[in-house]
Amino acid sequence: xxxxxxxxxxxxxxxxxxxxxxxxxxSYTISIGLFAGINALVAIGLSILMGYAGQISxxxxxxxxxxxxxxxxxxxxxxxxxxPSLAAAMVTASCASVFLAIPALRxxxxxxxxxxxxxxxxxxxxxxxxxxxxxxxxxxxxxxxxFGYTFTTANEYFYLVWGIVAVVMIFSFNxxxxxxxxxxxxxxxxxxxxxxxxxxxxxxxxxxxxLSALYAALAGGLYAHYITFISPxxxxxxxxxxxxMMVVVGGxxxxxxxxxxxxxxxxxxxxxxxFEEFDVLAYxxxxxxxxxxxRKGVVPLITEKLxxxxx
Amino acid sequence: xxxxxxxxxxxxxxxxxxxxxxxxxxxxxYKIGAVFAVTGPASFLGEPEKNTTLMLKDQINAxxxxxxxxxxxxxxxxxxxxxxxxxxxxxxxxxDNVLAIIGPSTTGESMALVPIMNAAKTPLISCAAGAGxxxxxKERYWIFKTPQYDVSAVEAIYTHMKxxxxxxxGIVSISTGFGDAGRKALLDMxxxxxxxxxxxxxxxxxxxxxxxxxTKIKAAGAQAVINWSVGPGQVVVTKxxxxxxxxxxxxxxxxxxxxKNIELAGKAAEGVIAPLGRLVVWDKLHDTHPQxxxxxxxxxxxxxxxxxxxGTFGGHAYDSLMMVVEALKKVGPDKKKIxxxxxxxxxxxxxxxxxxxxxxxxHCGLDKTxxxxxxxxxxxxxxxx
Amino acid sequence: MTVFLQFLFSGLTIxxxxxxxxxxxxxxxxxxxxxxxxxxxFVVIGGLVMWFFIESVKLPFLVSxxxxxxxxxxxxxxxxxxxxxxxxxxxxxxxxxxxxxxxIVLRGLLMFKFGKEPYVYAPFTEGEPLQIYGAIxxxxxxxxxxxxxxxxxxxxxxxxxTLLGKAMRACAVNPTAxxxxxxxxxxxVMISFVLSAIMGAIAGVAITPISLMEYDKxxxxxxxxxxxxxxxxxxxxxxxxxxxxxxxxxxxxxxxxLHxxxxxxxxxxxxxxxxxxRPxxxxxxxxxxxxxxx
Numbered sequence: 001x002x003x004x005x006x007x008x009x010x011x012x013x014x015x016x017x018x019x020x021x022x023x024x025x026x027s028y029t030i031s032i033g034l035f036a037g038i039n040a041l042v043a044i045g046l047s048i049l050m051g052y053a054g055q056i057s058x059x060x061x062x063x064x065x066x067x068x069x070x071x072x073x074x075x076x077x078x079x080x081x082x083x084p085s086l087a088a089a090m091v092t093a094s095c096a097s098v099f100l101a102i103p104a105l106r107x108x109x110x111x112x113x114x115x116x117x118x119x120x121x122x123x124x125x126x127x128x129x130x131x132x133x134x135x136x137x138x139x140x141x142x143x144x145x146x147f148g149y150t151f152t153t154a155n156e157y158f159y160l161v162w163g164i165v166a167v168v169m170i171f172s173f174n175x176x177x178x179x180x181x182x183x184x185x186x187x188x189x190x191x192x193x194x195x196x197x198x199x200x201x202x203x204x205x206x207x208x209x210x211l212s213a214l215y216a217a218l219a220g221g222l223y224a225h226y227i228t229f230i231s232p233x234x235x236x237x238x239x240x241x242x243x244x245m246m247v248v249v250g251g252x253x254x255x256x257x258x259x260x261x262x263x264x265x266x267x268x269x270x271x272x273x274x275f276e277e278f279d280v281l282a283y284x285x286x287x288x289x290x291x292x293x294x295r296k297g298v299v300p301l302i303t304e305k306l307x308x309x310x311x
Numbered sequence: 312x313x314x315x316x317x318x319x320x321x322x323x324x325x326x327x328x329x330x331x332x333x334x335x336x337x338x339x340x341y342k343i344g345a346v347f348a349v350t351g352p353a354s355f356l357g358e359p360e361k362n363t364t365l366m367l368k369d370q371i372n373a374x375x376x377x378x379x380x381x382x383x384x385x386x387x388x389x390x391x392x393x394x395x396x397x398x399x400x401x402x403x404x405x406x407d408n409v410l411a412i413i414g415p416s417t418t419g420e421s422m423a424l425v426p427i428m429n430a431a432k433t434p435l436i437s438c439a440a441g442a443g444x445x446x447x448x449k450e451r452y453w454i455f456k457t458p459q460y461d462v463s464a465v466e467a468i469y470t471h472m473k474x475x476x477x478x479x480x481g482i483v484s485i486s487t488g489f490g491d492a493g494r495k496a497l498l499d500m501x502x503x504x505x506x507x508x509x510x511x512x513x514x515x516x517x518x519x520x521x522x523x524x525x526t527k528i529k530a531a532g533a534q535a536v537i538n539w540s541v542g543p544g545q546v547v548v549t550k551x552x553x554x555x556x557x558x559x560x561x562x563x564x565x566x567x568x569x570x571k572n573i574e575l576a577g578k579a580a581e582g583v584i585a586p587l588g589r590l591v592v593w594d595k596l597h598d599t600h601p602q603x604x605x606x607x608x609x610x611x612x613x614x615x616x617x618x619x620x621x622g623t624f625g626g627h628a629y630d631s632l633m634m635v636v637e638a639l640k641k642v643g644p645d646k647k648k649i650x651x652x653x654x655x656x657x658x659x660x661x662x663x664x665x666x667x668x669x670x671x672x673x674h675c676g677l678d679k680t681x682x683x684x685x686x687x688x689x690x691x692x693x694x695x696x
Numbered sequence: 697m698t699v700f701l702q703f704l705f706s707g708l709t710i711x712x713x714x715x716x717x718x719x720x721x722x723x724x725x726x727x728x729x730x731x732x733x734x735x736x737x738f739v740v741i742g743g744l745v746m747w748f749f750i751e752s753v754k755l756p757f758l759v760s761x762x763x764x765x766x767x768x769x770x771x772x773x774x775x776x777x778x779x780x781x782x783x784x785x786x787x788x789x790x791x792x793x794x795x796x797x798x799x800i801v802l803r804g805l806l807m808f809k810f811g812k813e814p815y816v817y818a819p820f821t822e823g824e825p826l827q828i829y830g831a832i833x834x835x836x837x838x839x840x841x842x843x844x845x846x847x848x849x850x851x852x853x854x855x856x857x858t859l860l861g862k863a864m865r866a867c868a869v870n871p872t873a874x875x876x877x878x879x880x881x882x883x884x885v886m887i888s889f890v891l892s893a894i895m896g897a898i899a900g901v902a903i904t905p906i907s908l909m910e911y912d913k914x915x916x917x918x919x920x921x922x923x924x925x926x927x928x929x930x931x932x933x934x935x936x937x938x939x940x941x942x943x944x945x946x947x948x949x950x951x952x953x954l955h956x957x958x959x960x961x962x963x964x965x966x967x968x969x970x971x972x973x974r975p976x977x978x979x980x981x982x983x984x985x986x987x988x989x990x
Contacts, residue, residue, distance in 0.1 A: 111971055284803070522705070
């Protein structure tokens with residue numbers, strides 16, 4: 001990791017530890033924080049897919065939903081313990097992503113976006129039609145538990161979710177700075193050149209899809225085991241677009257952008273609560289303005305300013 | 312001049328003293344929380360619920376509050392989303408320290424709140440209909456609901472159909488929580504009333520045309536068709552049914568109870584039958600009916616203030632809030648006492664949804680007698696005998 | 697036979713709306729290579745604003761129609777000037793996101809002005825529906841299909857026969873070259889937005905008497921219309937129209953002969969199949985696909 005990133009990471013971990021200590025009294029504030037963390041997981045996966053490998057996805061909600069439903073069904077209807085259920089959910093999502101990735105490989109730009117959109121919608125229809133409880137959803141999903149310890153309170157979940165985010169960040173940074181990561185970036189810049197250099201473009205594209213699906217499924221499972229009740233309405237195109245917004249607003253070409261973006265987009269509706277019926281309008285306006293003025297995303301804006309300062 | 316100044320001085324002194332006294336002794340208002348789907352797909356529920364709540368709050372406070380204490384109702388918008396409902400409830404419980412929460416508007420959101428309200432030992436009086444909200448009752452100690460069970464509406468329809476010697480029916484429902492719950496109830500209750508369901512069709516919330524589904528139902532030999540949805544879907548199905556000249560009666564769910572639907576469907580609505588809460592037909596009730604007076608007042612007040620009818624859904628908020636208000640009046644600001652009061656003392660209680668009989672075994676308190684079978688005649692409601 | 701025809705008519709009705717939305721997508725794409733995900737909102741604006749002029753202000757039909765199209769055109773103009781132009785097509789992704797953000801703003805404004813209830817007004821002509829082999833087809837349905845076909849023909853003529861239309865096509869293929877030959881690229885972009893919005897508005901005006909209009913019907917129409925455009929081959933107006941009718945009919949047939957709960961999925965599955973096996977669309981060409989910027 002570069003020096004800048006290492007400092008950022010240390011600050012990040014410190015903030016994670018401090019947050020519940022400062023605000024732990026309010027389950028409300030902590031819950032917002034942990035939902036932001038869950039969204040961050042999905043956003044990080046998407047960020048790698050888009051920013052580094054240059055692929056678009058409008059269907060992350062599909063993987064998120066698969067993760068939530070599979071983990072919930074296995075632990076509720078079949079009595080499996082949570083961690084294996086979650087693992088099975090992630091495996092299911094990666095299989096689904098392979099089915100999507102292989103044909104989608106040949107598509108680019110708009111067409112790829114539409115294919116992923118179609119995938120997300122198909123998952124939604126399937127959940128609505130065949131998921132337990134159908135459109136009404138189902139509940140009694142057990143809380144996350146590992147080695148006999150059950151996470152029940154918001155504080156515990158906060159640490160769990162953001163702890164996982166922190167681990168995933170390290171893994172992702174290492175990935176980006178490894179040979180595979182450089183190969184990803186090469187694909188992004190020019191598939192033709194990468195192919196000519198011996199990079200197995202097709203293989204890597206599938207791998208990166210699988211990675212984003214894994215992250216999203218993990219997030220979905222964590223969501224299900226926290227809120228204990230899920231329905232297909234949570235896993236729609238709207239959510240896929242939301243995650244996309246998080247990545248774009250935060251800044252596509254870096255992982256911190258995904259984190260900051262998801263915090264911003266998760267917290268924003270809470271801040272807009274007082275506007276009641278205007279909140280949809282306010283939300284849309286803020287998004288439009290951020291896209292117009294923070295074109296590269298919020299994080300690069302800040303890092304550039306910091307660079308200028310230190311010069 | 313000197314006298315006038317003295318007079319003024321005394322006047323202001325008295326004014327300030329009284330002001331100070333009343334400030335010092337000003338009653339801390341009773342805080343009640345509300346979570347409604349004011350925006351989002353379920354806003355047709357949340358908006359009248361919110362309006363009703365605000366209107367009642369003003370009326371109660373204008374009359375001096377509860378035993379002299381004003382009430383403060385903090386309404387949060389769940390945007391028809393479970394995650395947001397959870398956040399809203401947590402905020403109300405922790406930041407606002409509410410004594411009880413009314414709402415949410417949908418079954419999914421209510422289910423998500425069940426563990427939170429039980430953990431916070433605070434009463435929840437939901438405005439959603441799902442049976443799972445209040446059952447199994449031993450795991451729903453703090454949870455109540457005011458809308459009728461979907462099963463009750465279904466039973467009212469089937470009872471009427473039996474009288475008409477109808478036994479083969481086709482059902483068409485919307486693929487949302489509301490439609491799905493109704494569909495399940497229709498399927499469950501069919502054997503008990505000797506109904507055979509020859510066609511079971513679905514459509515989406517934003518679909519524009521249901522002639523295909525209706526054509527299938529007719530082709531399957533149905534003697535009547537039941538549509539289970541709320542929102543524009545009801546109107547589209549009605550218009551399609553009329554255009555197709557299906558020749559078999561159309562029954563709607565209790566979501567049909569709004570004059571707007573008749574207005575939008577126009578002539579197509581003639582002859583449509585539905586089990587409706589008495590709120591929409593209060594003017595056709597006998598004067599001695601226990602619900603008539605409150606329905607009349609609520610309906611008139613709402614129309615005057617918001618220029619539209621409250622509809623069944625606004626009424627759910629009325630019932631939820633007034634139960635809490637009555638409990639507060641009788642037992643004061645204690646969460647457990649409020650819960651106990653609602654569970655044991657709400658008996659033969661006239662509300663907008665029906666006459667409630669809460670009990671430790673039934674945290675809803677309504678059955679199929681809460682409905683009147685109503686038909687649309689000459690653009691208006693008419694109660695079927 | 698009756699049953700089949702009934703399914704067909706139902707499919708044609710909604711297919712016509714999808715076709716118009718797809719056509720709108722294509723117009724903008726042809727001139728700018730941008731996919732405007734706010735396309736669905738233009739349909740909604742058309743329906744709701746028409747209601748406003750006909751029922752609220754009580755103007756005569758034709759006057760209301762003209763005013764509605766004008767209003768929608770102005771909205772599109774503002775959208776283009778305020779959000780598309782400043783970005784100067786930097787990044788595909790950013791453009792898509794901006795159109796999504798604008799669609800949220802438009803929905804918010806519509807909700808503010810019209811609330812969440814549905815609106816309806818009288819069909820263009822009142823009268824008994826027609827009967828063909830026992831299947832009913834309403835007069836308004838005939839209007840919808842007729843208007844759609846007219847629009848298709850007019851748009852085709854516009855793009856292939858008029859100078860303006862050809863200029864717009866030139867911009868999408870190579871804006872620099874277009875500028876060099878003296879085409880005002882910026883104005884072409886603006887016109888494409890306005891034209892596309894008018895297409896959407898016409899669809900909205902035509903469908904409302906049958907299926908009502910609410911503030912949030914936009915996104916679903918956008919997805920289906922976009923699928924129609926992709927299925928027909930992006931950039932080919934005729935293709936998207938046929939694609940729209942195909943999707944509409946497929947939905948209806950699936951609901952009719954298979955299971956009505958799956959009808960949305962079928963259109964999507966067919967879409968994915970087209971993408972995977974014939975990405976240029978049913979009528980597109982592979983060569984054109986490679987040439988395009990996006």
